[in-house]
Amino acid sequence: MNLINLSLQLNGYAIATAQKQLQELRQQVEHNYAAYTETKKTEILKHHLHNTPFYRNLVNDQYQTWEDLPVLTKPDLQQALENRLSQGFSAKNVHVHKTSGSSGTPFIFAKDKFCHALTWASITQLYSTSGIDLQNSYEARFYGIPNHGAARLKERLKDRLSNRYRFSIFDTSAANLESFISRFKKEPFGHLNGYTSALVLFARYLAEKKLVLKDLCPSLTHCIVTAEMLFKEDLEVLQQQFGVPVINEYGASETGIIAIGKAGDVLHIDSSLLYVEILDEANKPVTPGTSGKIVVTSLFNEAHPFIRYEIGDLGVLVYQNGLPVLSQLEGRVGDFALLPDGRKIPALAFYYVTKEIMNDTASVKEFKIIQNAPNHFSINYVADAEFSAQDVEKIKRAMLNYLGMEIQLSLNKKSILDRSKRGKLKQFSRTF
Known part of the structure; x- marks a missing residue:
């Protein structure tokens, strides 16, 4: 009780x-x-x-x-x-x-x-x-x-x-x-x-x-x-x-x-x-x-x-x-990707599009997007296997179609994603 x-x-x-x-x-x-x-x-x-x-x-x-x-x-x-x-x-x-x-x-x-x-x-x-x-x-x-x-x-x-x-x-x-x-x-x-x-x-x-x-x-x-x-x-x-x-x-x-x-x-x-x-x-x-x-x-x-x-x-x-x-x-409120041409992309929509593509590509359990620079993104993910070269290209093409410009993309397979001290998973972050 x-x-x-x-x-x-x-x-x-x-x-x-x-x-x-x-x-x-x-x-x-x-x-x-x-x-x-x-x-x-x-x-x-x-x-x-x-x-x-x-x-x-x-x-x-x-x-x-x-x-x-x-x-x-x-x-x-x-x-x-x-x-x-x-x-x-x-x-x-x-x-x-x-x-x-x-x-x-x-x-x-x-x-x-x-x-x-x-x-x-x-x-x-x-x-x-x-x-x-x-x-x-x-x-x-x-x-x-x-x-x-x-x-x-x-x-x-x-x-x-x-x-x-x-x-x-x-x-x-x-x-x-x-x-x-x-x-x-x-x-x-x-x-x-x-x-x-x-x-x-x-x-x-x-x-x-x-x-x-x-x-x-x-x-x-x-x-x-x-x-x-x-x-x-x-x-x-x-x-x-x-x-x-x-x-x-x-x-x-x-x-x-x-x-x-x-x-x-x-x-x-x-x-x-x-x-x-x-x-x-x-x-x-x-x-x-x-x-x-x-x-x-x-x-x-x-x-x-x-x-x-x-x-x-x-x-x-x-x-x-x-x-x-x-x-x-x-x-x-403050979650957005900032692109080289000055455009702001809402993190929620950005995450959603990426999530849809990654779910279609492989068995991804969780992932987190980190924007390191206006033209560089890292995606840390937990999955059964690493993405193949073809999978990576598919994700890059999807990003190109959505963002309207070429970007550098790093995909990093992890066994676990970092969470806050309370256990929350911040799904998007920008380091600059």
């Missing part, structure tokens, strides 16, 4: 009150989303302008409307936590956390205890809506974990309290993946949850073995992917080899779950606790259905301002039944 609720309650988090209030908030959203959002935006803005010197100085009274407010970025928050907290809060009476650092700009942040309780209550309810009983479903967790020390022990304790078992995703050897299979045969897992790339890698190994995970572990009901892009062909592999519905979760350490939904469909925003905007490069709102920067406001965090906070991702927002949903997620 998941003991997080009990742990929160014992540590001063009013989880029962949060659960009750969350139900009331959801009813208000369903009754009149526009009125609810305007009220909560006004309340949290007024709170931080009156009680948070950091945010008051940042705004500097230079606004008339919500759209005039500054857009908070991660560098804005890379200063001592005590400088950013609202009056009456300190590190001793808040929930302190650290971002994953996947954007390259990690920082420490805080939530007041009731906001954190609301966030956890919402996560539980969102999972329930997706068909997962978080209190009782035994989780197979495909995340990274610190290598040693107190941080590792803390994660192991959280796993124990949260009724989950963590699989080591840094070791992608056949022997380790076989140990995964053995564990699923023995343990009554209810759902999988983890980084997309790690789950896809495991699913592809199952495909090689002609195995379906649901057959090995009949108690399995769902798979949740998070933290990385999910491509159509990868979704198909997950569905086929796991044999259960796939849920796509989009969130951030700072905010909790931002949106969640059936993979391949729209993602429903947690509008009770968050307000999501899509902005252009000049920080102006775009029309619904247009791609832009995802900017989030935490409507209940009174300890620390996350007002018009730029997450660092690109997406598309539309409305369904009067409520906002994310119809697309399009990768990181």
Whole structure:
């Protein structure tokens, strides 16, 4: 059984009150989303302008409307936590956390205890809506974990309290993946949850073995992917080899779950606790259905301002039944290839085209694109065999057709790809 609720309650988090209030908030959203959002935006803005010197100085009274407010970025928050907290809060009476650092700009942040309780209550309810009983479903967790020390022990304790078992995703050897299979045969897992790339890698190994995970572990009901892009062909592999519905979760350490939904469909925003905007490069709102920067406001965090906070991702927002949903997620804001003629190629589209060609050419499990110079790209990949000369030429021709110019291309077969300390696989990077 998941003991997080009990742990929160014992540590001063009013989880029962949060659960009750969350139900009331959801009813208000369903009754009149526009009125609810305007009220909560006004309340949290007024709170931080009156009680948070950091945010008051940042705004500097230079606004008339919500759209005039500054857009908070991660560098804005890379200063001592005590400088950013609202009056009456300190590190001793808040929930302190650290971002994953996947954007390259990690920082420490805080939530007041009731906001954190609301966030956890919402996560539980969102999972329930997706068909997962978080209190009782035994989780197979495909995340990274610190290598040693107190941080590792803390994660192991959280796993124990949260009724989950963590699989080591840094070791992608056949022997380790076989140990995964053995564990699923023995343990009554209810759902999988983890980084997309790690789950896809495991699913592809199952495909090689002609195995379906649901057959090995009949108690399995769902798979949740998070933290990385999910491509159509990868979704198909997950569905086929796991044999259960796939849920796509989009969130951030700072905010909790931002949106969640059936993979391949729209993602429903947690509008009770968050307000999501899509902005252009000049920080102006775009029309619904247009791609832009995802900017989030935490409507209940009174300890620390996350007002018009730029997450660092690109997406598309539309409305369904009067409520906002994310119809697309399009990768990181700064991810693009820069060509010699000055053109910028979005990394997501660039990666997608390359992925399609490589999947047609050989049995590639994973790969990562690195742009070393405007005219030079390296592709590190994990596969059963090295590409033949003909395969390499096919990939080069595809790149030429897509980029419209000749480039130098290095393909390097690896036994394993480097991941972040938390286990994420950054699929594109530029070194200049």
